[in-house]
Amino acid sequence: MNLEIVKAKQLYAERKSPEEIAKEIGKSKATIYRWIKENQKAFDEARALEEMSTETVSDVLDNAHKKMLVSIIEDPDSLKDPKVADALIKVANVVEKLGLQKEREDEKKIRLSEQQRGVIFVDDIKDIKED
Incomplete structure (x- = not known):
């Protein structure tokens, strides 16, 4: 996983929308949606961990x-x-x-x-x- 995807995963865990992630990383919304789809388990785990107190x-x-x-x-x-x-x-x-x-x-x-x-x-x- 490259650094941009790691950053996208972190922002996703912080409940940022794909549009917000795309803007912050400088990628297209389509790219962000593709990354999330291709790495759904990792993105979901990051969000679950972020929500744990x-x-x-x-x-x-x-x-x-x-x-x-x-x-x-x-x-x-x-x-x-x-x-x-x-x-x-x-x-x-x-x-x-x-x-x-x-x-x-x-x-x-x-x-x-x-x-x-x-x-x-x-x-x-x-x-x-x-x-």
Whole structure:
């Protein structure tokens, strides 16, 4: 897949219309429609992944993490296999990063909500008297 198709797939995932994609990439609408048709599965997967929330991805990976832990409990010797240990560490790291990302997203939502409600925090208010 060339870079233009990758870009088209990204824009498609962002719910851009084929007309908007064509304009942004500098290709004809027919070309965009052809790319989508020829790569329908990849375009649909990109859109589905884009629509998944961080929380959903975190839950999926957390469940994979739990399944892996259960299998290790059932067979502790499996940890001797470097691939199993490495996979467990990778899943744990991704779950942790997603948790941190979710915290940042939540903080951002709170800040945006406060801005929309017009909450203002003012420091060091000084009373200036006019002479």
